[in-house]
Amino acid sequence: MKNFILLFAIGFLQSSLAQETLDLNYYLPQNIAYDESIPTPKEIIGHEVGEWHVTHDKLMFYMQTLAKASDRISIENRGSTFEGRPILLLTVTSPKNHQNIDKIRQEHIALTESGAGSLSVEDMPIVVYQGFSIHGNEPSGANAGLAYAYYLAAAQGPEIESMLNDLVILMDPSFNPDGLQRFAYWANTNKSINLNSDTNEREYHEVWPGGRTNHYWFDMNRDWLPVQLPESRARIETFHKWLPNILTDHHEMGTNSTFFFQPGEPTRVHPLTPKINQELTAEIGTYHAKALDKIGSLYYSEENYDDYYYGKGSTFPDVNGSIGILFEQGSSRGHIQESENGTLTFPFTIRNQFTTALSTIEAAQNMRAKILSYQRDFYSAMRSESTKAKTKAIVFGDSKDAAKAWHLAEILKRHKIKVHELSNDASIGGKSYKKGNAYVVPMAQKNPRLIKAMFEKRTTFTDSLFYDISAWTFPLAFNMDYTELGSSSNMGSEIQELSALSGDVDRQSNYAYLFEWNEYYTPKALNKIVNKGIRAKVAKSPFSLEGNDYGYGTIMIPVQNQLLDASQLHSFLSEVAKESHLKITAVGTGLTKGIDLGSNDFDPIKKQKVAILVGGGVRSYDAGEIWHLFDTRYAMKLTKLDTEYFSGVDLSSYTDIILPRTWGSALSKKNADKLKEWVEEGGTLIGYTNVAEWLDKNEFLSLKFKKDTTRVAKNISFDQKGAYSGAQVTGGAIFEAKLDLSHPINYGYKNDRLALFRNSNVYIAPDKQSYNNPIQYTSDPLMSGYISEENAQLIKNSVPFVAKRLGKGRVIVFTDNTNFRAFWYGTNKLLMNAIFFGEMM
Numbered sequence: 001m002k003n004f005i006l007l008f009a010i011g012f013l014q015s016s017l018a019q020e021t022l023d024l025n026y027y028l029p030q031n032i033a034y035d036e037s038i039p040t041p042k043e044i045i046g047h048e049v050g051e052w053h054v055t056h057d058k059l060m061f062y063m064q065t066l067a068k069a070s071d072r073i074s075i076e077n078r079g080s081t082f083e084g085r086p087i088l089l090l091t092v093t094s095p096k097n098h099q100n101i102d103k104i105r106q107e108h109i110a111l112t113e114s115g116a117g118s119l120s121v122e123d124m125p126i127v128v129y130q131g132f133s134i135h136g137n138e139p140s141g142a143n144a145g146l147a148y149a150y151y152l153a154a155a156q157g158p159e160i161e162s163m164l165n166d167l168v169i170l171m172d173p174s175f176n177p178d179g180l181q182r183f184a185y186w187a188n189t190n191k192s193i194n195l196n197s198d199t200n201e202r203e204y205h206e207v208w209p210g211g212r213t214n215h216y217w218f219d220m221n222r223d224w225l226p227v228q229l230p231e232s233r234a235r236i237e238t239f240h241k242w243l244p245n246i247l248t249d250h251h252e253m254g255t256n257s258t259f260f261f262q263p264g265e266p267t268r269v270h271p272l273t274p275k276i277n278q279e280l281t282a283e284i285g286t287y288h289a290k291a292l293d294k295i296g297s298l299y300y301s302e303e304n305y306d307d308y309y310y311g312k313g314s315t316f317p318d319v320n321g322s323i324g325i326l327f328e329q330g331s332s333r334g335h336i337q338e339s340e341n342g343t344l345t346f347p348f349t350i351r352n353q354f355t356t357a358l359s360t361i362e363a364a365q366n367m368r369a370k371i372l373s374y375q376r377d378f379y380s381a382m383r384s385e386s387t388k389a390k391t392k393a394i395v396f397g398d399s400k401d402a403a404k405a406w407h408l409a410e411i412l413k414r415h416k417i418k419v420h421e422l423s424n425d426a427s428i429g430g431k432s433y434k435k436g437n438a439y440v441v442p443m444a445q446k447n448p449r450l451i452k453a454m455f456e457k458r459t460t461f462t463d464s465l466f467y468d469i470s471a472w473t474f475p476l477a478f479n480m481d482y483t484e485l486g487s488s489s490n491m492g493s494e495i496q497e498l499s500a501l502s503g504d505v506d507r508q509s510n511y512a513y514l515f516e517w518n519e520y521y522t523p524k525a526l527n528k529i530v531n532k533g534i535r536a537k538v539a540k541s542p543f544s545l546e547g548n549d550y551g552y553g554t555i556m557i558p559v560q561n562q563l564l565d566a567s568q569l570h571s572f573l574s575e576v577a578k579e580s581h582l583k584i585t586a587v588g589t590g591l592t593k594g595i596d597l598g599s600n601d602f603d604p605i606k607k608q609k610v611a612i613l614v615g616g617g618v619r620s621y622d623a624g625e626i627w628h629l630f631d632t633r634y635a636m637k638l639t640k641l642d643t644e645y646f647s648g649v650d651l652s653s654y655t656d657i658i659l660p661r662t663w664g665s666a667l668s669k670k671n672a673d674k675l676k677e678w679v680e681e682g683g684t685l686i687g688y689t690n691v692a693e694w695l696d697k698n699e700f701l702s703l704k705f706k707k708d709t710t711r712v713a714k715n716i717s718f719d720q721k722g723a724y725s726g727a728q729v730t731g732g733a734i735f736e737a738k739l740d741l742s743h744p745i746n747y748g749y750k751n752d753r754l755a756l757f758r759n760s761n762v763y764i765a766p767d768k769q770s771y772n773n774p775i776q777y778t779s780d781p782l783m784s785g786y787i788s789e790e791n792a793q794l795i796k797n798s799v800p801f802v803a804k805r806l807g808k809g810r811v812i813v814f815t816d817n818t819n820f821r822a823f824w825y826g827t828n829k830l831l832m833n834a835i836f837f838g839e840m841m
Contacts, residue, residue, distance in 0.1 A: 022048050022050060022051055022347055023048060024040055024041070024048065024049060024147060026050075026347060026351065027049065027144075027147040027350065027351050027354045028150075028151060029151075029155075029358070032155055032157050032159070032160070033155075033156040034150075034154040034155060034156060035155075035156055037069065038066070038069050038070055038150065038153045038154035039065055040150060041150060044062045044065050045059075045061065045062055045146075046058075049143060049146045049147045049347075049350060050143060050345075050347035052184075052191070053139055053143065053183065053184040053187040053335075053346075054142065054143050054180075054184060055181055055184045055185070055188075056085055056174055056177045056178075056180050056181040056184070057085075059146065059174055059180070060085075060086060060088060062149070063075060063088055063149060063173050066090075066149055066150070066153050067090065069153065070153035072092055072093065072094065072095060072098070072152060072153055072164060073090055073092050073149070073152070074090070074091045074098060074101075075088060075089070075090050075091075076088070076089050076091075078234035078237065078238065079230055079233070081177050081178045081214065081215065081230055082178065082214065082215035082216065082230065083177075083181075083215050085177035085178060085181070086177070087177065087230070087231055087235075089170060089171070089172055089234075089238055090149065090169075090170070090171040090172075090173065091168065091170060091171075092149075092152045092153075092167075092168075092169040092170075092171055093125065093165075093167060093168045094161065094164035094165045097125060097164070097165065097168065101168070104168060105168075105241070105242060107119070107124065108124065108125070108168075109242075111124070111375060111376050112243055112375060112378075112446065113379070113446075114383060116376045116379065117380070119376070121368075121369050121376070124368075124372055125165070125166055125167055125168050125368075126167055126245050126246075126364050126365070126368040127170065127242050127244040127245050127246075128167055128170070128245065128246045128247075128248070128360065128361060128364045129170040129172070129242070129244035129246070129247040129248070130148075130169060130170070130172065130247075130248045130250075130357060130360065131175045131235070131247070131248065131249055131313065132144065132145045132172065132174060132175060132353075133145075133174055133176060133179075133250060134176050134220050134251070134313060135176065135179065135211075135212045135213075135219070135221065135251060135252070136176045136178070136179020136180040136181070136182055136211035136212055136214075137206060137210055137211035137212045138212070138250075138251050138252030138331060139180060139183055139187070139211075139252075140250070140252055140331070140332075140346070140349035140350045140352070141250030141251065141252075141327075141329075141353050142173060142174045142180055143346075143350050143353075144250070144350045144351075144353035144354040144357060145171070145173040145174070145357075147350070148354055149171065149173065151354075151358070152164075152169065162365075163361060163365050166368055167364055167365060167368075169361065170244060172238075175220065175235065175249075175313075176214055177231070178214050178215045179211045179212060179213055179214055182210075183206070186206050186207070186211060187203060187333075187334050187335065190202050190334070191203060191334070191335055195335050197336045197337050197338045197343055198338065199337055199338055201334070201337075203333075203334040204255075204333045204334050204337055208614070208615050208618070208620065210620070213620060213621070213624065214229060214231065216229075216624045216625075216627055217620040217621060217623060217624025217627070218624055218628070218821070218822065219621060220232060221249070221251075221313055222311050222312065222468065222821055223311065223821065224236065224310070224312060224313055224315075225310050225311035225316060225415075225453075225454065225472065226411065226472075226821060226823035228821070228822040228823050229822070233414065236414055236415070239317075239320070240414075240415065240416045243320065243321065243322065243375070244317070244322055245323065245364070245372060245374075245375055246284070246317075246323045246325065246360065246364055247313065247316075247317040247322055247325070248324075248325045248327065248356075248357070248360050249312075249314045249325065250327045250329070250356075251326060251327060251328045251329070252328065252330070252331035252349070253328040253330060253331065254330065254331065255332065255333060255337055255339045256341070257328070257330040258297070258298035258299055258300065258330055258341060259292060259297055259298065259299040259300075259328065259330065259352050259356075260301065260303070260304065260326070260327070261285055261299065261301055261326070261327050261328075262281050262285065262301065262307070262314060262324075262325050262326050263278050263282050263285065263301060263302055263307070264301075264302065264303070264306045264307055264326070265302065265304065265306050265463070265465075266278070266302060267462050267463040268306030268307065268308050268463045268465065268466065268467070269306070269307045269308065270307060270308045270309075270310065270315070270318070270319070270453070271458075272319055272449050272452065272453055273307060273318040273319065274381075276374060277318050277323060277374075278307070280323055280367070280370070280371060281323055281325060283363075283367065284323065284325065284360070284363040284367065285301055286363075287359040287360070287362050287363035287366075288360075289301075290359070291356065291359035291362075292352065292355060292356070292359075295351065295352075295355060297351075297352050297355070305326055305328065306463075306465075306466065306467040306468075307324070308466055308467065308470070309466075309467070309468040309472070310453050311469075313326075314326035319449055319450050319453050320447060320450060321374075321375045321379055321382075322375070323371065323374075325360070327353065327356050329349050329352050330344060330349065332344045332345060332346045332349050334346070379447070382447050382449055383446075386443050386444045386445065386448040387444065389443050389448065391443055391485065391486070392442065392443055392485055392487050392488050393440050393442045393443060393484075393485040393487075393488045393490075393491055394440070394441045394443070394455055394482060394483070394484055395422065395428060395433055395439070395440045395483050395485060396408065396438065396441070396475050396478075396480045396482035396483075397422065397433050397434065397437045397438025397439060397480065397482075398437060398438075398478075398479070398480055398481060398518075399433065399434040399437055399438075399481075399750070400516065400518035400519070400750050401437070401518050401519050401520055401750075402437045402501065402519065402581070403501055403520035403521055403581050403582075404479070404480060404520045404826070405438060405478075405480060406498065406501055407520075407825060408474060408475070408478050408480060408825075409495070409498060410498060411474070411823070412439075412451075413495075413498060417441060417445065417447075417450065418441070418445045418494055419439050419440070419441055419494070419498075420440040420441070420493060420494050420495060421435070421494075421495060422434075422435045422438040422439065422440055422492060423435070423490050423491060423492040424490070426490050428483045428485070429483040431483055432481075433481065433490075438481075439495070440485075440488070440490060440491040440492070441455075442488055454472075454473075455473060455474060455475060455482070456784075457471070457473050457476075457783055457784035458471065459782055459783075459784060459785070459786075461786050464723070464726070464727035464786060464788065465726045465727065465729075466731045466732070466786060469731055469732025469759065469785070470732055470733050470785040471734045471784035471785025471786075473734060473755075473783070473784045474823075476783060476826070477755070477757070477823055477825065477826055479749070479754060479755060479825070479827065480826070481751070501581035502578070502581065503578050503579070503580060503581045503583060504574065504577050504578065504583060504584070505570060505574045505583075505584040505585075505586060506583070506584075506585055507586045508566065508567065508570040508586060509559055509566070509570070509586030509588060510559055510566050510588070511559055511560075511586075511587055511588050511589060511590065512556055512557060512558045512559060512586075512587050512590065512597055513556070513557045513569075513573055513584050513587070514545070514548075514550060514554055514555065514556055514557075514584070514585045514587055515554070515555050515577075515582055515584045516550055516551060516554050516748075517538075517551070517552075517553030517555060517747045517748035517829075518551070518748045519580075519581065519582040519748075520581075520828070520829070521580040521581050521582060521633075521634070522555070522580065522582060522829075523634045523636070523829070523832035523835075523836065524579070524633070524634040524635055524636070525555075525576045525577070525579075525580035525582060526555060526605065526836060527608070527634060527636045528576050528579070528635070529555075529557065529573075529576060530605055530606070530607045530608070531607060532572065533563045534557060534562055534563065534564070534569070534572070535557070535558060535561070535562060535604065536555055536556065536557050536604075536605045537558075537602035537603060537604050537605060538553055538554070538555055538556075538602065538603050538605055538744075538747070538836075539552065539554040539556065539601065539602055540601045540603060540742075540744075540840070541595045541599075541601045541742075542554075543592040543594030543595050544592060544593040544594055545587055545589070545593070545597075546587055546589075548585065551741075551750075552741055552742055552744075552746075553747025553748050553833075553837075555605075556597055557569075558597070570586075603837075603840055606839075608655045608656060608835055608836065609639070609653055609656075610630070610636070610637075610638055610639070610654065610655065610656040610658065610835060611638070611639040611640070611641050611651075611656070611657045611658070612626055612627065612640055612641065612657070612658040613643060613646065613659050613660065613666065614640045614641065614642055614643070614660075615642035615643035615644050616643050616644065616666070617643055617663060617664050617665055617666030617667070618643065618659075618660055618661075618662055618663075618666050619660055619661040619662060619663060622660035622661040622688060622819075623640075625817070625819040625820065625822060626658060626819055626831070627640065628822055629819050629822070629831070633828070634832070639654070643667065643671075646667065646671055647668075647671055647674070651674070651675070651678040651683065654678075654683060655683065655684060655835075656683065656684045656685075656686060656834075656835050656838065657675070657683060657684075657685055657686070658687075658688075658831075659685065659686065659687040659688065659691045659694075660688050660691070661688050661689040661691065661760075661817070662690060662691060662694065675700075676700055676806070679700065679806045679809035679810070679811060680808060681808060682808040683809045684809055684810045684811075684812060684834070684835070684839070685700065685806075685809070685810070685811050685812065686812045686813075686814070686834050686835070687811070687812070687813050688813075688814050688815075688818075689759075689760040689762055689815055689817065690762055691813070692705075692762050692764065692815055693705070693762065695813060700806060701804045701806065701811045701813070703764050704764065704765040705762070705763060706763040706764070706765050706794045707794070708790045708793075711728075711790055728791065729761075730758055730759060730760065730761050730786075730791055731759055731786075732758075732785065732820075733757075733759075733782065733784065733785025733786055733787050734755050734758075734782075734784045734785055735755070735756050735758055735777055735782060735783060736753055736754070736755060736777070736778050736781045736783050737753070737754050737756050737775050737776060737777050737781065737800060738752055738753055738754075738775075738776055738778055739751075739774065739775055740752075740771070740773075740774040740775075743771075743774030743841070744833055744837035744841050745774050745775065745801060745803065745830060745833050745834060745837070745841060746774055746775065746830075746833070747829075747833050747837060748829050753778075754775070755783055755826060756775075756777075756800055756816045756818075756827060757816060757817055757827070758795075758815070759816075759820075760815060760816070760817075761794075763791075763798040763815070764798055764802060764813075765799070766798065766799045767799070772802075773799050774801065775799060775800055775801040776798070776800075777796065777799070778796075779796050779797055781795055781796065799815075800814060800815045801813065801830075803834075803838075803841040810838050810839065812834045812838060812841065814830065814831075818831050819831065
């Protein structure tokens with residue numbers, strides 16, 4: 001132990017000196033030669049690795065330069081981020097392998113197909129996908145990638161040549177180009193010539209929202225399964241194209257931590273992950289330990305982090321016959337910072353990431369045959385599993401919403417899951433499915449376990465602590481009807497390519513047009529209509545007209561007295577229908593069965609101008625999800641008001657203001673009073689999760705919260721305290737609520753039951769008047785995921801939605817996130833209903 005501490009001290013001393021005399025040799029193995037024709041990072045980007053934080057443009061330029069200089073590297077651009085930055089991939093292997101790369105890939109994929117038992121793995125290369133810095137302000141990974149790519153291109157000798165023959169390395173130099181660029185700007189613009197390690201230095205305290213996230217403030221390490229973001233879609237396409245044997249994900253953690261590598265907590269592994277997966281992960285870990293021992297770096301494993309949620313980069317591979325590995329490096333968050341382990345420098349963090357990148361490929365080469373055999377056995381077991389399963393197929397859909405069903409099918413197709421048409425309209429398991437609005441997924445396909453992971457509901461667990469969410473059942477997230485089938489009799493032909501979503505107006509009318517509110521993109525259509533200056537009204541009661549039934553929330557556009565004449569209106573609405581993927585119906589009379597089209601039960605829809613509070617004190621994830629929803633799904637303008645200058649903003653022009661989940665105090669008492677005055681003058685304020693308590697405290701409305709005041713720790717030792725408290729966290733589970741479909745907040749919902757995602761412990765008692773509880777949790781609401789026994793009692797019959805009048809305006813509260821991670825399509829409309837129909841509540 002004394003020798004180990006001495007090595008560690010030497011390592012820190014070396015890292016301190018490296019800041020002053022830094023060169024590439026600090027990172028590189030010194031017992032080999034390097035090809036002088038290969039340019040070093042400094043020769044191309046103008047500074048040494050770790051001297052400055054590399055910006056994405058410099059990182060990109062260096063990788064492109066290496067690809068031109070080395071016959072070991074090829075490079076491709078797989079698309080663009082929201083900010084237009086390329087999403088690069090390097091393929092690194094021997095020149096000989098490059099000449100046969102397509103054949104190598106095909107043979108590798110064949111290992112996962114039927115008949116793979118006849119294939120030999122003895123001479124087959126192993127495929128390793130190495131990705132860096134999915135969180136932009138965890139930059140040691142991407143900066144290590146500079147030195148690592150140089151090493152792969154320039155290192156000489158029989159060992160490196162043997163390794164390149166045995167491996168195909170897929171290198172993703174920056175999982176998050178936009179976030180990396182944002183953080184590099186911050187760290188570099190705050191760097192002093194005389195590096196300052198004081199933790200209070202501005203360099204180590206980013207301004208909101210920080211560089212962790214992508215353009216819309218998403219944590220992209222949660223998007224491997226939902227694949228809603230362009231960066232995720234690029235890497236998932238690569239993953240399924242190659243089915244790599246190992247995938248590594250280089251992160252950072254708190255400054256006072258050391259270095260972590262998987263496996264994580266043994267009790268927090270998803271049950272669908274094979275036990276041998278964790279055994280192989282642990283064996284690979286011995287290579288990381290040996291490499292870190294050699295340079296004197298402290299580390300740990302089998303703690304803190306888990307392998308449960310399949311939407312993370314280190315866990316997603318585990319349900320696909322691969323091995324996912326998470327690396328977490330204690331972060332300098334800048335260039336040099338004091339920590340509990342001494343002075344932590346940026347180069348030191350980079351070296352640890354570089355070192356484990358090398359130990360990964362060393363493990364891959366030495367364990368090559370074993371890991372390739374594991375992959376072959378995994379898929380062989382999957383084929384056997386699918387034939388034995390009682391469930392032969394899953395049908396899902398929504399008879400009134402083609403778009404939501406289409407988008408779920410789209411996600412499945414991105415994961416190379418076979419999707420079939422529904423052969424004909426059918427009633428299955430008491431649910432109605434409409435051909436064209438529903439799809440069938442057979443279980444007898446390559447990886448039924450991935451399908452199960454996406455569709456299953458699970459409520460029992462071996463551990464009560466979760467690093468991330470405990471449930472993500474996709475048909476529930478999409479508010480989709482779905483049924484498990486014992487046969488595939490209703491399954492039509494396989495869909496090779498999803499047809500584009502369509503929409504139209506059936507004919508021109510001289511009287512009125514109607515469209516129901518059920519389709520996912522109706523808010524996009526309505527927003528465009530009212531912003532054009534076209535009058536539109538919403539039906540507060542159902543009716544029937546010309547053979548069609550129309551539900552609550554149906555939108556009616558009269559033809560007369562509009563800014564456009566009848567022909568122009570038809571052309572405009574045809575464009576709206578096409579863009580918003582919905583059917584608009586022309587009608588020739590206002591006489592209906594039910595409320596007539598001229599009834600006072602049709603309320604006019606006003607043009608909305610919506611703002612959202614962002615900045616210090618606001619949770620950027622939640623704010624970003626709302627921004628993304630408005631901007632990319634509904635093409636609605638959303639003004640972002642920063643807490644820093646909120647006090648000086650004239651609010652009078654805004655119809656709605658959204659307050660996302662907060663931490664600390666986002667608004668002062670003075671600003672709270674300002675906001676209250678705006679509501680009293682007619683504004684609609686929409687608050688999320690813990691904002692409910694802030695609104696109650698500041699007397700926007702009066703709420704009765706349900707809290708557990710009796711919980712006492714019994715027989716809990718001091719070292720169990722954290723686990724005891726952690727078990728009360730509702731990190732992400734799914735709960736059932738019953739709906740009053742006549743209430744405006746529920747317009748557009750077909751069923752009177754709705755699955756809600758919850759990641760908070762804010763519980764509101766129901767109002768004594770039943771009509772004031774249009775959304776209410778059932779008496780047994782848990783559908784999937786973990787909740788403690790104490791909180792399970794609190795959530796029963798509580799209400800996740802409240803709407804109350806304040807002066808001329810409205811205050812609306814959601815205790816749950818209706819826009820979670822961009823894939824919770826099923827509840828997005830609740831926010832839109834609050835905006836368009838808030839005055840009716």
